[in-house]
Amino acid sequence: MANGVMTQTQYIPYLAQKGLKSWILTTDHKRIGILYLVTISFFFMIAGITALGMRYELMTPELDFFRTATEYNIAFTLHGSLMVFFFIVPGIAASFGNFLIPLMIGARDVAFPRINLLSFWIYLVGTAILLSALAQPADTGWTFYTPYSIQTGTKVIMITLGVFVLGFSSILTGMNFIVTIHKLRAPGMTWARLPLFIWASYATAILQLLATPVVGITLLLLIAERAFDIGFFDPAKGGDPILFQNFFWFYSHPAVYIMVIPAFGIISEIIPVFARKPIFGYKAIAYSSFAIAIISFFVWLHHMFVSGISETAAAIFSFLTMLVAIPTAIKVFNWTATLYKGSIDFHSSMLYALSFIVLFTVGGLTGVYLGALAVDVHLHDTYFIVAHMHYVMIGGTVMGFFGALHFWYQKWFGKVFNELIAKAAWFLIFVGFNVTFFPQFFMGFQGMPRRYATYPEEYISYHSLSTYGSWILGLGILIMTINLLIPLWKKGRPESSNPYGSLSLEWQVPSPPPHENFEEIPTVTDWTYAYGKK
């Protein structure tokens, strides 16, 4: 797609420099990407282990693994807030966004490399505050609903302060990406030729920039109420508990799309390469990311249909929620249609991408139940929500994340993993995930409420099945992790810098890329998806 062959007169890979200083003071977007990747993976692991503990507890109706219900409540609070704020919100955007955006648009780095490093340092400060809070964690759930979060005896301030600080990292990263995409595209890289991952990252960055300040302010008000007794949210002090929910979801619903839109971008990159087909409906996919981003600001009340909001408000927000399903459905159809008359190779990353389509479809369709007002009344705050949300977050985002890890692994690290083991791990993850979460839909229909440390006897068969599934899922992720870690300590480089025949710019440079990506800025002459063009 680019003019001329990229020759590297003096190829020095970006990973050549060694030593701690070369990492903590780096302004290289690829290295900062790795720093994020390592940190978010660490939190993914801790939060995942917490989840295994919760599932183990729920094998039986009585309390047996944790000593008290409060310990269980702390476990789900940690699981939720670590997964959401420390893994999945920064997640793909900060790790793969950093690594890929400059490479894909033909730039040497992001627009503000030093602010990029500052974002990471702020993220580290946030995590440090959070880790210090782990000694005395909160038991409020990741939603911190008032007035419980004001009245509870557990320590809420540190964990919310950690999330507050993280917000600045998110805002700065979003700002940096927007400027980068506007200003640093290579000659010929027009908007209509941009890889869809870039479109997705742009939509995500807008959400990060506009929504994150709201959660920051909200958590600050919560901290002020706990520390100084100022009555914002507690009715006993003249506050309004529903106000908190409005503030919280005004951020946290767009945040769902901060988590999942980058995964849309990844799927749109992987499928065309392994199907050797242009992405079907490029414009529809690009615009639908923006449609989703914009509508997502106006659906937050659907988390509150039984909170005591007015009937009119409920109706308006149910309608808007239905609207957001349309662009989502369009994307699923487009990805599936891309396979038509292709030449499909089932690389491990393609397996993740295809399972993304299937699982995200389940996540999306079950969202329609929850958008329908009368049905939501029954299903709200039950395990149906838990299942729906995990189908979107694991079936969607995490599948996209794992797919990205396998797809860009050679490029990023300049190493090769064992493909057969990767496929086996994918199989365990796919099966384990479904065994864990599919029974939870049925549990929810039956009325099993979420956040229960103990539960009525009649739900035991669903719960124990779900726990067995979590072991398969955990084993799959463990095997995948080991398979991806081992090559890092081995010598050797990939045979080809573009083994899957991608047309995207990042594959036209050596693996791993040199320090400033492109010796000469390439000139782009065709779009990224011209596979099989005659």
Place this chain on the structure above:
Amino acid sequence: MSTWIPESASNLAASVDNITLFVTIVSVFFFVLISAVLVGFSIKYRRKSEDQETAYITHNSVIETIWTIIPTILLMVIFAWGWIAFKELRNPPAEAIEVNVIAKQWLWEFEYFTGKKSLNELFVQQNKPVRLIMRSDDVIHSFFVPQFRVKQDILPGSYQQLWFTPTKVGTFDLLCAEYCGSGHSQMLAKVNVLSPEAFARWEKGDELEDGASVAAISVSPAERGKELHSQRGCLACHSIDGKEVIGPTFKNLYGKTEKLADGSSVLVDENYIRESIYEPQAKMVEGYPPTMPSFKGILSEEEVTALVEYIKTLK
């Protein structure tokens, strides 16, 4: 648990279940369609040789328009249907029997208009609509009975209502559905739906055949409210016989629509009365002086509830 949806035991369950069924049919259809196409393409177009022919197709406006319009229509149907059923869930009939519900960490109290009270056991009569007027004494709780398909968060600092008509005699689980702390998963109660005869016996205080506990008889909230009305000085400004003293009379007040000083109007319901006791100047009725003091810290939530119940009886 033979079926995927729990037994339906209220008048509201059928319409909720019908929508659920419709959404399920739509969902299964699309899921099977997408999966089948995906698996079919994966098998048919798997890479058999390196130089396999591929088609260069970038888009197709006709197909894309069709698959935008069809889901849009289906989603609008689901939205409208869900809304219609929701309106039914939210609007109790006038003849519904009222029960006060107090949720607190971690128990349920029920006060009936006869003066009976019960703890962690709600007694209702088969085929008689019930309207629950619910408040919380501490944090947010949520009233959830799966077999009735009803759920409503209960907030501190305001009243929330919920209604249903139980259609089947039996005992059903009442679960707290909003996380409320260490006792959350133990905040369970029973809803006893009694036949008209059994309910009459229960109201009289007779022992029930099945040995269900019978609540102790005490003063009804309305009677307590009557005492408070004279003890706490309300009588000085608010008559109970329709006479205008300083403030509006309490006679026929509940359910009336009042014109406010700022030109808007307000329906006198539980929340308005409560607000007017705690913050009298928040919504002033036209033509009265703003002289009433706030009773915040003087009257407890329980006493306000009692006064509301008393005002309701003044017809």
